Amino acid sequence: MSSSSSSPPSPAETETLDDYGDLARRHVTFARILELLAPHRAALVLVVLLIAVAGISGVISPFLIRSIVDDALPAKDLTLLVYLAAGLVGVALFNAIANLTQTYVAIRVGQSVMHDLRTRLYGHLQSLSLAFFAGTRAGEVQARLSSDIAGLQTLLTHSATDLAKHLSVVAATLVAMLLLDWRLACVSFAVIPLLVWINGRVAQLRERVTYRQQEQVADLSANIAESLSAGGIILSRTLGRVHYLVQRFQRDSAQLARLETQASTAGQWEFALVFLALDLLPALTFLGGGLFIGLGMQVSIGTLVAFIALQEQLLWPLLEIFETRIEFAKGRALLARVFSYLDTPATVVEASSPTTLARQDFQQGIRFENVSFAYGDRAVLKDLTFEIPAGKHTALVGPTGSGKTTISYLLARLYDADQGRIRYDGIDIRELSFATLASLVGIVTQDTFLLNASIEANLRFAKPDASEAELWWALERAQLDATVRGLPEGLGAGVGDRGYQLSGGERQRLSLARMLLRDPPIILLDEATSALDSSTQAAMAAALASLQRPRTLISIAHRLSTVRQADRILVIQAGQLVEQGTHEELVRQDGLYAAMALNA
Structure with missing residues (x-):
């Protein structure tokens, strides 16, 4: 391929x-x-x-x-x-x-x-x-x-x-x-x-x-x-590079x-x-x-x-x-x-006759089969095989640069694997329609992206026809409803460029609420709670666990405290699966996970 x-x-x-x-x-x-x-x-x-x-x-x-x-x-x-x-x-x-x-x-x-x-x-x-x-x-x-x-x-x-x-x-x-x-x-x-x-x-x-x-x-x-x-202003002022940027702009403008x-x-x-x-x-x-x-x-x-x-x-x-x-x-x-x-070709394309998979029909889970992937000449994943069972909490942990976020990109088909297959309920991800994938998988990342609009507009971007009750339900599950009710404009409050008028934790919670509003059967959290304090993180975990029907939860985290209760923990190192099991099993193995837990 x-x-x-x-x-x-x-x-x-x-x-x-x-x-x-x-x-x-x-x-x-x-x-x-x-x-x-x-x-x-x-x-x-x-x-x-x-x-x-x-x-x-x-x-x-x-x-x-x-x-x-x-x-x-x-x-x-x-x-x-x-x-x-x-x-x-x-x-x-x-x-x-x-x-x-x-x-x-x-x-x-x-x-x-x-x-x-x-x-x-x-x-x-x-x-x-x-x-x-x-x-x-x-x-x-x-x-x-x-x-x-x-x-x-x-x-x-x-x-x-x-x-x-x-x-x-x-x-x-x-x-x-x-x-x-x-x-x-x-x-x-x-x-x-x-x-x-x-x-x-x-x-x-x-x-x-x-x-x-x-x-x-x-x-x-x-x-x-x-x-x-907003990020550029923070960077230039905290590093004292304002004068340099002005000079660079003058040079480019003169050219x-x-x-x-x-x-x-x-x-x-x-x-x-x-x-x-x-x-x-x-x-x-x-x-x-x-x-x-x-x-x-x-x-x-x-x-x-x-x-x-x-x-x-x-x-x-x-x-x-x-x-x-x-x-x-x-x-x-x-x-x-x-x-x-x-004329730039689209490299991730929908199949000519794509397969649809209804949200309620997703029952078996996701399987990686000998998946390899590289960014240019830099190999990231190597012959990776594992399963994510439906309705369970699976966590991915490992050192920085081990390929965890790349796995999330492949799960959402933002990239295609170079080799191997990814299957949803036995169906090759390349055969699924884009609409099916969007309805199945909800992703929240550490680097949240919010529109420069109101809180309500950011939520409705995920579900334009959502009722106000649904908006508040999502905010409550994300532990953000009290904060929004305390704002003078409420749901109409603006969030600023990339959400910079909110705190880091508030941005992550709003991003999570936006994803929950779509009610996907698969939730993928890529360091999505890294900006939250321990109590808020625990409350959010409880809120996610309380969702009505069983969800397939995939967590990517550095803080092992957030994945201790996962049904299965996959330890990734240098793009390969090196360990898997529950928290207790992995600690007893005294391998990479145990060393990470010891240093946590």
Whole structure:
């Protein structure tokens, strides 16, 4: 079996090492971008039609101008002049309405695409194993979900439709120039290939700088998330590192400012050549027209005026196309970062036809069969075999680093074993549905995680439809009801960031109450009472024992006083089972457990 538990370098680390060009080619394809737009094809067709019609109508104006200059004004034909002027007004009004409509539709489509991409990325991240998040900084994940996708907003809501609009105007204008005078058109077209080449160089430069810029944004976000959390503040102030963190932030922020400046200014001298060439087009046109007239070729003044008008009409959209090409290149860098996360495979996946096991049907217990597991190259569990009988209290003890917490991760299938099997009532854990596992196993760890919300919201996260009586029942079992009743806001009291407005013991008890609210048949406590005093711990143990139906209780503990009454104690050392039995039996064996009990 291939290992799903190893911890490879995070995507962010890998991408830093990879060549960006290769990264973009692997993750960003034209077909994939079309896939993002596919659900909105009807709206996009409408936008393209409006753009095309507006582009075609826009090139009518120079022909109307030529008729005014060459026909209506010399002949002093007021009626023709009025009709031609009315035509110019009508074209302008039509273009204004068409542009307004397509802009509104395009913004709606762009926002929908961003919403779909953001939701899809968040859903995919939820499917990844614990190994991914253990090796990736939270700020990096947040940066891709927020700033990277937000950076695509202009591209999706404006740039894409603007590109189509400007392309239609440019195409129609080029055709009109050929129809007006193909000779003058050829003079104008001569510089375009050079301009396109220069623009391509600028786009490549800014794409790579944008990628580096977003990586720096992610670094800054990660540092902010770590250093400005409640735990980060405690760490920096108690270690006297506030000044260091401020200096590090200043350094990172300065680097980001340099990259942002570079992203906006890279290739400026090349782009200056583009502006210069476009500014010279009217002079080249007049020069060409004069040469043609000098050679006896017929070129009317109206044609020259109309041609200059077309060039003016060509200038702005052509510049916008060049700018949009750069925006697309920068957007490709952002998509490479987003798609690289979307392409990160989920290593812990649900079976195609998963098995369900009702909570009340769990009767036999859990069995580890020759289970081995490693974090990368570091082996943690080695050929481990044991049983946890249903309805009994089984304790796992052993030295720090022996693999006890890893066993809890495997029990909840946060990781998959590299070798061997874990069975619930004889069913391989890989065959059980995720919903079944979530309903069977309730876990409380030493490192409790609470939402920055009210006590009630934290409880309802486990059971949204719980009645108030059920909330108080769970708090009572966790020995926290008296504390909550004494708060002015009661259940509505906030707990702060990661619960830091509560004491360590209160956080653990609230976490335990949240788990009990789900009423799972299997309760796994991983040092879940380490912050409690002895009397509260004893009261909680009694409360757990008083739960109505038999529970399968699995305790992971360093303090042996918390597991003395367990039905079975498993002693784990260096990822292997070395002893098992009751407290009295293990003491009599005079082995590792007896030594731990002696030193307790």
